[in-house]
Amino acid sequence: MTESSPQTVFDVIGEDGLTHLVRGFYEQVPQDEILGPMYPPADLAAAERRLREFLVYRFGGPDRYIVERGHPRLRVRHAPFVIHQAARDRWFQLMNTSLDRAEFAPEIVAALRTFFAETASFLINSDG
Numbered sequence: 488m489t490e491s492s493p494q495t496v497f498d499v500i501g502e503d504g505l506t507h508l509v510r511g512f513y514e515q516v517p518q519d520e521i522l523g524p525m526y527p528p529a530d531l532a533a534a535e536r537r538l539r540e541f542l543v544y545r546f547g548g549p550d551r552y553i554v555e556r557g558h559p560r561l562r563v564r565h566a567p568f569v570i571h572q573a574a575r576d577r578w579f580q581l582m583n584t585s586l587d588r589a590e591f592a593p594e595i596v597a598a599l600r601t602f603f604a605e606t607a608s609f610l611i612n613s614d615g
């Protein structure tokens with residue numbers, strides 16, 4: 488997607504595309520030895536919904552995330568979790584696996600992958 492493109496990621500893949508992508512990420516989480524213990528097992532469906540709603544908002548869809556959760560403040564919201572390089576890399580790896588499986592158009596994959604890589608790096612909060 489170029490800056491001048493009138494279409495957002497949401498316009499192209501819609502709610503269904505983002506739901507599918509986030510589903511594909513979260514289905515890998517419970518059995519992951521780094522990420523599994525970090526996420527609330529009893530509340531995984533709610534965590535999945537929060538990420539989905541955030542991405543819907545961030546990529547051009549309805550702003551329900553903002554209405555429900557307020558400003559994303561992602562660094563603050565991730566502060567309770569120890570996010571070192573290996574956790575960041577694993578998060579990105581699981582999301583990339585889901586992106587590959589979703590088979591979106593190449594420009595959609597590129598836009599999402601760049602955002603995930605940058606945001607995941609921004610959320611590192613530990614040298615450990």
Ligand code: HEM
Binds near residue numbers: 525556564579
């Ligand atoms: C770098 C590795 C990352 C780790 C280890 C991590 C871990 C977590 C954990 C454990 C939660 C709590 C689950 C919940 O109950 O909602 C969470 C929430 C969340 N994460 Fe991440 N995350 C990472 C990267 C990202 C990235 C790259 C994004 C954005 C693309 C993101 C977006 C979110 C959002 C939107 C929430 C819910 C915030 C809220 O409204 O409470 N995270 N993350």
